[in-house]
Amino acid sequence: MYILAPSLLAADFNILGQQIRETEESGAQYLHIDVMDGIFVPSISFGMPLIQSIRDTSRQFFDVHLMIVNPERYIKEFAQCGADGITFHLEAVGNVEKIIEEIHAVGVKAGISVKPATPIEKVYPYLDKVEMVLVMSVEPGFGGQPFMPEAYGRIRQLRDYIDEHHLSVKIEVDGGVGKKNVREVIGAGADICVAGSAVFKKRSISENISHFMDAFKEKG
Ligand code: DX5
Ligand code: ZN
Numbered sequence: 459m460y461i462l463a464p465s466l467l468a469a470d471f472n473i474l475g476q477q478i479r480e481t482e483e484s485g486a487q488y489l490h491i492d493v494m495d496g497i498f499v500p501s502i503s504f505g506m507p508l509i510q511s512i513r514d515t516s517r518q519f520f521d522v523h524l525m526i527v528n529p530e531r532y533i534k535e536f537a538q539c540g541a542d543g544i545t546f547h548l549e550a551v552g553n554v555e556k557i558i559e560e561i562h563a564v565g566v567k568a569g570i571s572v573k574p575a576t577p578i579e580k581v582y583p584y585l586d587k588v589e590m591v592l593v594m595s596v597e598p599g600f601g602g603q604p605f606m607p608e609a610y611g612r613i614r615q616l617r618d619y620i621d622e623h624h625l626s627v628k629i630e631v632d633g634g635v636g637k638k639n640v641r642e643v644i645g646a647g648a649d650i651c652v653a654g655s656a657v658f659k660k661r662s663i664s665e666n667i668s669h670f671m672d673a674f675k676e677k678g
Pocket of ligand 2: 465491492523632652
């Protein structure tokens, strides 16, 4: 079963609640929430008050992607404001095992993410400890960037490793995913596709999402 995680970053914040409900009604089971601090990445997005205020808008899994330095400072706060999953960047933490334990201790699923230049093997030691690996297919920091084709090899390599070792960790892919490449992305081994522009821009949300749902159904 494949999952679509619309990225809030591309939403129209003037009508945010309505747009979130539309993604849920169209079949998106996750909501991808990009938190940026202006240090780990150049841009600043939003934080706990926003997450808190949309928590009751949908029953989707709140998939919080922390693009911040020292993410261990805020695990409890993100759990309290409604995160169901917290993904941190491997590049942003010192003690990886400790933060995974802290995330699990507050009753939330843990994800680990790597930037495009970080060797994918670096996540191998943690694959039996986290629920998800987030493979970045753009340089984190902004929505609307083109998918980096080098990501296919990384996704496939990770998929093969997970399958060979009979692990249950999910692969999420983030950045530049849309109707044109979603089949290749899941074909390479992704379980969860993040999509910002491809969900919220151009056509209606329901029409945009239907392309993802069709691709997911085809693959089974
Ligand atoms: C990039 C973010 C992504 C981004 C995806 O730093 O992590 O989640 O919003 O947006 P699109 O799908 O437009 O590339
Ligand atoms: Zn993201």
